[in-house]
Amino acid sequence: MMDAIGPELNPNAGQEKKLVFTIKEKCRVCFTCVRECPAKAIRIAGGQAEIIPDRCIACGNCIKVCSQGAKVFRKEIDPVRKLIASDEKVIACVAPSFPAEFADIKDYKRLVGMIRSLGFDHVTEVSFGADLVARKYKDHLSLGRQAISSDCPAIVSYIEHYYPDLTSYMAAVVSPMVAMARVVRKVYGKESKVVFIGPCLAKKAESTEIDNAITFRELREMFQESRVSPTAVEPSEFDPPLGGRGAIFPLSHGLLNTMEVTEDILSEKVIVAGGRSNFLDALREFEQGNLKGHHIHLLCCEGCILGPGMSPYPNTAASSLRFAKKARIIAYANQKMAVLDKEEWAKNLGEFEKIDLSRSFTRKDMRISRPNAEEIKEVLYRIGKYSPDDHLNCGTCGYDSCEEHAIAVINGLAETEMCLPYTIERLHTYIRELDTSNEKLASVQEALRHSEKLAGMGQLSAGIAHELNNPLGVITMYSNILKEELPADNPMHKDLDLIVEQADRCRKIVGGLLNFARKNQVNVSDTDVIQLAEHSMSSVIVPSGIDIRFFNKISDPMAMLDYDQMTQVLTNLLKNAIEAMPNGGEITLQISDTEEQVVFKVTDNGSGIEKENMDKLFTPFFTTKGIGKGTGLGLPIIYGIVKMHKGEISVQSNANLTKGPTGTTFTITLPRNRML
Numbered sequence: 001m002m003d004a005i006g007p008e009l010n011p012n013a014g015q016e017k018k019l020v021f022t023i024k025e026k027c028r029v030c031f032t033c034v035r036e037c038p039a040k041a042i043r044i045a046g047g048q049a050e051i052i053p054d055r056c057i058a059c060g061n062c063i064k065v066c067s068q069g070a071k072v073f074r075k076e077i078d079p080v081r082k083l084i085a086s087d088e089k090v091i092a093c094v095a096p097s098f099p100a101e102f103a104d105i106k107d108y109k110r111l112v113g114m115i116r117s118l119g120f121d122h123v124t125e126v127s128f129g130a131d132l133v134a135r136k137y138k139d140h141l142s143l144g145r146q147a148i149s150s151d152c153p154a155i156v157s158y159i160e161h162y163y164p165d166l167t168s169y170m171a172a173v174v175s176p177m178v179a180m181a182r183v184v185r186k187v188y189g190k191e192s193k194v195v196f197i198g199p200c201l202a203k204k205a206e207s208t209e210i211d212n213a214i215t216f217r218e219l220r221e222m223f224q225e226s227r228v229s230p231t232a233v234e235p236s237e238f239d240p241p242l243g244g245r246g247a248i249f250p251l252s253h254g255l256l257n258t259m260e261v262t263e264d265i266l267s268e269k270v271i272v273a274g275g276r277s278n279f280l281d282a283l284r285e286f287e288q289g290n291l292k293g294h295h296i297h298l299l300c301c302e303g304c305i306l307g308p309g310m311s312p313y314p315n316t317a318a319s320s321l322r323f324a325k326k327a328r329i330i331a332y333a334n335q336k337m338a339v340l341d342k343e344e345w346a347k348n349l350g351e352f353e354k355i356d357l358s359r360s361f362t363r364k365d366m367r368i369s370r371p372n373a374e375e376i377k378e379v380l381y382r383i384g385k386y387s388p389d390d391h392l393n394c395g396t397c398g399y400d401s402c403e404e405h406a407i408a409v410i411n412g413l414a415e416t417e418m419c420l421p422y423t424i425e426r427l428h429t430y431i432r433e434l435d436t437s438n439e440k441l442a443s444v445q446e447a448l449r450h451s452e453k454l455a456g457m458g459q460l461s462a463g464i465a466h467e468l469n470n471p472l473g474v475i476t477m478y479s480n481i482l483k484e485e486l487p488a489d490n491p492m493h494k495d496l497d498l499i500v501e502q503a504d505r506c507r508k509i510v511g512g513l514l515n516f517a518r519k520n521q522v523n524v525s526d527t528d529v530i531q532l533a534e535h536s537m538s539s540v541i542v543p544s545g546i547d548i549r550f551f552n553k554i555s556d557p558m559a560m561l562d563y564d565q566m567t568q569v570l571t572n573l574l575k576n577a578i579e580a581m582p583n584g585g586e587i588t589l590q591i592s593d594t595e596e597q598v599v600f601k602v603t604d605n606g607s608g609i610e611k612e613n614m615d616k617l618f619t620p621f622f623t624t625k626g627i628g629k630g631t632g633l634g635l636p637i638i639y640g641i642v643k644m645h646k647g648e649i650s651v652q653s654n655a656n657l658t659k660g661p662t663g664t665t666f667t668i669t670l671p672r673n674r675m676l
Contacts, residue, residue: 019058019074019201020051026070031418033062033071034398038276038300039158039366042398043413052413055366057161058202059154059300060308061276073201073308076212077222080195083212084119088193091184092120093177095198096127096243097250099332100305100325101216108332109235114228115197115219116236122188123236126198127243129180131349134246136173136357141269147295148286151175151249153206154300155279156361163283164363174207174359176249181209182355183241199250199307202300215309241348244340247333250304251326274299305329371410379406383422396420443650468506476503522562522644529598530557533591536570545584548574553592559672565641572634573602573666580606580664593672600668608655608662617651645670 027049034042034049041055042062049070051062063071084090092115098108105111115123130151137149149171150156159166174182181194196203196213204213214222223229271294273282279298285291301307305325380402385391391402397418399405408414417423479499486492530552537548570589577587581604590601609617617635642649647670654662 018051018053018056019204020056020060020062021072021074022049022051023070023072024048026068028068028070030067031396031398032065032067034414034418035395036061036065036276037398038280039162040399040408040413044398044415044418045412047415047417055161057154057157057300058205059158059276060201061300063201063308064306073215074204075218075221076204076214077218077225080212080214080222083193083195089121089189089191090119090193090195091188092123093126093129093180093184093194093196094123094238095177095196095200095250095304096125096130096247097199097304097307097310097329098197098216099328100250101199101310103324103328105230107230107235109237110230110233112238113233113236114223114230117228117233118222118226120195121192122184122239124180124184124241125238125243125247126176126180126196127246127249128241128348128352129176129178129183129243130246130249131244131345132179132183132353132355132357133173133176134249135349135353137171140171140173141295145295146291146293147171148283148298149173149295150298151177152298152300153200153202155298156206157202157364158279158300159283160362160364161366163287164365164367166283166287167361167363169286170361172358172360174357176246177203178207178209178359179355179357181207182357183352186352186355187241199304199309201308215307217309217311220311241352242340242345244337244342244345245333247336248329250329269293269295271296272299273297274302276300278302368407368411371407375410376403376406379409379416383416383419384425392421394421472503472506476500476507479503522565522641524560524562524645526558527561527563527566528557529554529559529561529591529593529600532561532563532566533570533589533600536567536574537589539567539571540574540578542578546578546581546587547585548587548589551588551590553590554598555593556672559593559598559670561645561670562641566645569638569641569668570600570602572638576634577602577604577606577664580604580608596672598670598672600670601665603663603665605661605663608664609651609653610655614651614653642668642670647671 029044029047029049031044031049034040034044038059038061039055039057041052041057043050043052051071058073060073063073094112094115098111102108102111105114112123133151140147140149146169148159148166148169153175156170159170177196177198181196184194185192193211194209196210197216197219198213199216200213201215203210206213271282271291273279273296279300282291282296282298286294286296302322303326306322380386380391383402383406385402385406393401397405397414397420399408399414402419405414405419409416479496483493483496483500486496533550533552537550540548542548574587574589581587585605588601588603590603592599592601639649647668649669650667651664652667653664654660656662
């Protein structure tokens with residue numbers, strides 16, 4: 001199947017000057033096209049690759065390297081069909097690289113017959129134009145002048161746009177295509193229409209002397225649409241004048257072979273540079289004066305046999321067929337020279353070499369002025385390039401160096417996100433920030449669930465406490481009355497003492513429930529937290545084997561707190577830490593602050609809290625202590641006091657020795673001056 005032409009590729013849709021386009025839906029923004037574009041005529045904007053027509057030299061490199069088929073060229077099949085259908089005499093000029101394309105058509109005469117069947121009046125071969133051009137180049141070379149030669153319109157366009165100062169060195173000789181157009185108009189009439197058929201996209205815009213230019217891909221599409229096959233046509237020879245050695249022209253050294261000149265290393269006269277990197281290096285060295293006395297011949301592709309207008313081979317890299325294509329060209333050239341009427345050929349050369357084959361060049365300076373160092377540095381800083389060591393020059397952005405990328409960004413040709421290391425680092429940063437945000441969100445959600453659970457239990461506890469207070473008071477009062485009425489030696493005194501003792505214990509539990517339910521209020525005052533911490537430590541009985549250390553990291557010790565209730569909080573935490581270390585250990589109480597908050601941390605290296613118990617710590621009546629050793633209201637009351645201070649309490653603990661030292665840290669963060 002041939003490439004489909006989207007609506008935006010229609011020349012009648014105001015796109016006449018564009019030769020290469022991007023199909024946005026297919027573009028994956030891999031920057032391969034940027035890297036392979038010698039003119040840097042591709043702009044990345046909004047994450048989308050766009051061709052800049054004024055900078056594009058139509059070399060077709062982007063088409064050849066785009067694995068997604070997102071780069072396509074303007075097709076001229078419809079204009080050619082209209083031309084054929086008109087009353088005009090239409091001449092087809094076939095490039096000499098056709099044997100490399102049509103390997104499936106064994107006899108070239110059948111190919112000529114197929115082209116004729118499309119409606120062309122004559123079918124000629126451009127190789128005769130190559131013979132004429134080669135003679136002109138040979139004459140130019142004999143003068144011994146330093147010069148640049150190229151029959152490649154992409155090279156000519158590149159020099160005119162990006163090395164305009166070198167146009168004066170260019171050999172002013174037309175390409176074989178234009179030479180052949182001038183020949184056929186002399187032979188078949190000045191009003192004849194010329195259609196070029198070849199492997200090159202740039203030929204479509206090379207000269208107004210060509211009415212239309214189609215690629216071999218387009219020719220195959222025309223065959224398919226017209227249902228033309230090799231077996232359905234009569235074999236036919238090219239129309240005269242026939243080409244000779246010009247058949248070898250499509251190869252990288254084809255011009256020299258056509259001129260019958262060798263690239264003699266000892267003579268140091270001719271250097272051939274083909275391919276994107278090679279021709280760019282050759283031009284750079286020529287401009288720098290490093291190739292004095294040399295004649296350089298430049299090709300954008302490594303020979304026309306690798307042009308972008310050649311049909312792609314499914315599942316086969318085009319470069320892997322280079323030598324097979326070269327072999328076909330050589331085989332055809334040898335076959336042709338073996339049967340060529342050399343006298344007729346020489347006669348034609350003598351006749352048509354009088355045709356004017358000169359041309360001129362135009363300076364179309366599209367060079368980008370270099371920004372100042374500060375501008376470049378500012379962009380480099382934006383992509384994390386703060387020193388030369390940060391300049392990886394990895395080329396993944398499509399530019400040879402980080403500095404070239406920065407210059408392209410300044411000139412609106414690139415985006416900072418094209419830098420892969422920078423983008424990866426940003427991605428890692430985003431992932432870290434997202435992980436942190438997720439952890440904070442999970443913590444907040446857990447705290448919210450806990451608060452909702454405790455709020456419900458607080459309401460229940462308040463109701464229970466309210467209902468129990470009155471009967472407990474009655475039990476205590478009547479127990480004491482009975483004690484007073486009984487004689488001192490009555491054995492029931494002990495039973496009544498036990499009733500009073502247990503009733504008092506119940507009253508304390510009820511009081512704890514009321515505290516947990518936040519029935520009490522905080523009475524804040526200007527408090528010295530250092531004094532608060534020291535007082536709390538002195539209120540705790542510390543057994544032998546346990547050491548309590550105090551770390552004061554606070555800058556401003558004053559805060560609005562309820563001194564008594566916060567003493568209860570710190571005292572309970574210190575007692576819990578002591579009970580968690582029956583075999584001794586170390587406890588640290590640390591206080592620190594910010595401008596808005598004070599932070600208390602109580603840390604022990606005791607046995608730690610099991611993971612499954614962590615979310616139950618502030619639940620009323622939950623305790624890890626033995627029966628009769630705790631009511632399970634200590635931490636819930638602490639939680640309530642902290643919340644009444646509009647603060648936060650968190651716990652970190654490890655009870656698994658395989659994961660590191662065991663122990664627990666309670667962190668309490670309170671607002672310094674918040675109105676309660």
